[in-house]
Amino acid sequence: MSSELLVDLGEDPTTAQLGQLKLTTIEDQQWPADESTLTKSETDISQRFDADSPHLPWDHPFYDIARHQIIEVAGDDNFGRKVIVFNACRMPPHHELDHHKLLMYLKGTLDQYVESDYTLIYFHHGLTSENKPSLSWLRDAYREFDRKYKKNIKALYIVHPTMFIKTLLILFKPFISFKFGRKINYVSYLSELDDVVKCEQLIIPARVKEYDNKLRASLKSGVPPPVSPLHSPPLPNQVFGVPLVILKQRHPDEDSVPVVMRDTISFLSEKGLEIEGIFRRSANVTLVKETQLQYNSGATVNFREIEDVHLAAVILKTFLRELPEPLLTYQLYNDIVNFSSVPSESQAEQLKALVESLPEENYSSLRCLVTFLAQVSANSEVNKMTNSNLAVVFGPNLLWGRDNAMSLSAIGPINNFTRTLLDQQHLVFT
Numbered sequence: 001m002s003s004e005l006l007v008d009l010g011e012d013p014t015t016a017q018l019g020q021l022k023l024t025t026i027e028d029q030q031w032p033a034d035e036s037t038l039t040k041s042e043t044d045i046s047q048r049f050d051a052d053s054p055h056l057p058w059d060h061p062f063y064d065i066a067r068h069q070i071i072e073v074a075g076d077d078n079f080g081r082k083v084i085v086f087n088a089c090r091m092p093p094h095h096e097l098d099h100h101k102l103l104m105y106l107k108g109t110l111d112q113y114v115e116s117d118y119t120l121i122y123f124h125h126g127l128t129s130e131n132k133p134s135l136s137w138l139r140d141a142y143r144e145f146d147r148k149y150k151k152n153i154k155a156l157y158i159v160h161p162t163m164f165i166k167t168l169l170i171l172f173k174p175f176i177s178f179k180f181g182r183k184i185n186y187v188s189y190l191s192e193l194d195d196v197v198k199c200e201q202l203i204i205p206a207r208v209k210e211y212d213n214k215l216r217a218s219l220k221s222g223v224p225p226p227v228s229p230l231h232s233p234p235l236p237n238q239v240f241g242v243p244l245v246i247l248k249q250r251h252p253d254e255d256s257v258p259v260v261m262r263d264t265i266s267f268l269s270e271k272g273l274e275i276e277g278i279f280r281r282s283a284n285v286t287l288v289k290e291t292q293l294q295y296n297s298g299a300t301v302n303f304r305e306i307e308d309v310h311l312a313a314v315i316l317k318t319f320l321r322e323l324p325e326p327l328l329t330y331q332l333y334n335d336i337v338n339f340s341s342v343p344s345e346s347q348a349e350q351l352k353a354l355v356e357s358l359p360e361e362n363y364s365s366l367r368c369l370v371t372f373l374a375q376v377s378a379n380s381e382v383n384k385m386t387n388s389n390l391a392v393v394f395g396p397n398l399l400w401g402r403d404n405a406m407s408l409s410a411i412g413p414i415n416n417f418t419r420t421l422l423d424q425q426h427l428v429f430t
Contacts, residue, residue, distance in 0.1 A: 065105040068092060069203075073109065073411055074121075075396050076321050077197040079282045080314035081154055082118040082396075084109060089126020089205050091133075099137045103144060110149055112392050112411070116280035117154050119196070123204070125160040125211045150180065154282060157196060159187040160211060189216060201400075237298030241322045244361040256364035260295055264316040265372045267303035273379045275309050279393045280385075283314040291315055320369075320397040327362055327369075328399040336399055337413040339420070347420060348427040355421075355428055366398075370425045377422060391419035 070090045074083040086106075091097060110118075133141075158165060169184070190212045193199050239247060239260055247258050255262065272278045291311065294301050303312045320327055328336060332354055342350050355363060373390050380386045385393075395415035421428065 062101060062105050062108070064098065065101050068097070070102065071106055071109050072203065073113075073396065074197065074202050075400060076317060077119045078195070078318075079154075079285050079288060080117075080317050081282050082113045082116060083197055083202075084113065084118060084120050085202060086120070086122045087126070087205055087208075088122070088124050088131075089207050091127070091131040093130045094134075097131070099133055100140070102133075103137070103141055107144060107149075112415075114149050114152055115277075115389075116393065117152050117282045119155045119157070120153055121157045121159065121193070121197070121202070123159045123208050124162060124165055125208050126205070127164075153183065155183050155185060155196070157185045157187050157193065159190070159193070160208070160215070161186045161188075238296040240292050240296055240319060241324065243324050244327075244365060245359065248361045256361045257368045258319070258365065260315065260319040261365055261368060263301055263303060264312045264319075265368060267312050268309065268316070269372060269375060271304075271307075272309045272313065272383075273375060274382045276382065276384050278309065278376065278383050278385055279313045279317065279390070281310045281313075283308065283311040287311050288314055288318065292318070317393070317397050320394075326397075326399045327366055329358060329362060330402060332357070333399065333401060336417045337410060339417045340413055348424045351421060351424060352428045367429050369394075370421060370429065373422055374425050387419050387422040390422060391415045394418055 068090050070087050072085045072087070074085050077083050091102075166186075187193060190199060190204065190209070193202075239258060244258065248256055268278070287306075287308065288311065291301055291306075292315070306312075335354055339347075339350070355366065358366065373387075373394070376383060376385050377387050377390060380389075392415055395418040396411060398418060399414050401410065
């Protein structure tokens with residue numbers, strides 16, 4: 001949770017009262033464990049924890065934290081902001097978790113994204129008297145998180161809030177700025193998150209889903225829970241969320257690069273190369289939705305008339321993120337996350353081989369994007385977007401596991417691969 005929610009309690013007389021607040025009922029503490037069956041990408045991540053894996057092996061300082069999957073990064077939300085997820089129910093009892101390491105692991109995750117706009121989703125269900133952090137931990141967290149972590153958090157969503165968390169925020173209200181207070185949102189049901197982020201891209205713990213179902217079932221008959229509007233069927237000209245091969249089949253005589261990518265990259269090449277922090281800012285939500293609707297209805301979008309660089313940047317990232325299969329494809333997932341094991345003298349050759357194995361439409365789109373990003377990086381003294389910074393932004397939009405959400409252990413290798421691709425693009429696309 002953001003540090004602005006945390007205060008240095010010291011000898012505050014409310015400390016004892018907070019420690020006595022009821023967190024969950026005994027019934028809540030008896031929820032069954034998550035399913036043991038892992039999805040493909042979960043299995044891939046778990047395998048990389050083995051001693052033979054270069055990614056968070058068993059003797060890695062943060063192995064014992066990462067294996068619980070308490071903190072995850074789940075791509076971008078509907079507004080182009082990175083999503084960080086904190087799962088309270090995955091916190092083990094006090095004696096099984098080093099809370100100081102947990103704090104450092106959280107900082108390590110946030111450090112990759114705090115220079116850009118980001119969203120924090122906190123699943124509160126499952127926090128009990130057995131696993132809740134101590135108030136001294138909250139105090140330490142308050143001291144650790146400085147302004148850089150607060151500045152660009154655009155929203156904090158507290159899912160399934162209890163009386164405990166609401167009371168805690170009321171007690172802390174004098175210490176929370178009005179500006180940050182407006183960023184806090186209570187989410188009573190998982191369905192409400194659809195307006196913020198596609199829930200299928202979140203790995204929501206089984207016990208959280210079961211608790212959500214229990215809450216919905218407990219509602220009085222005739223009073224249905226709030227739900228998001230039903231998704232409309234695909235439009236004849238829809239481009240967002242449509243496979244690249246389908247877009248190519250619709251216009252076989254045209255460029256293999258989708259129109260959204262052509263439009264945004266062309267505009268950004270003219271107007272965005274010297275914009276500081278390009279790709280690190282969100283855009284007006286209404287404009288993003290209107291622009292997507294224009295594309296999906298077959299209308300022409302002219303960014304030169306709109307003159308909004310950040311809108312074009314968000315539309316480009318959104319298009320990549322909403323592809324049914326990532327641009328780098330699921331087939332290359334394992335090769336990419338294990339790419340760091342390739343000797344440095346062989347990396348350019350291996351990169352070229354991997355990229356050339358992509359379907360034609362994927363290869364053309366990737367080449368167009370990477371060539372453009374090389375232009376962005378060439379102006380990094382002005383726009384502050386080096387290859388490393390671009391990799392942090394675009395890595396999770398170019399590749400994700402089949403379950404979409406990724407832990408820190410998966411994001412690092414993907415971002416490193418993306419940075420290497422940008423570094424050696426002149427050798428790869430020749």
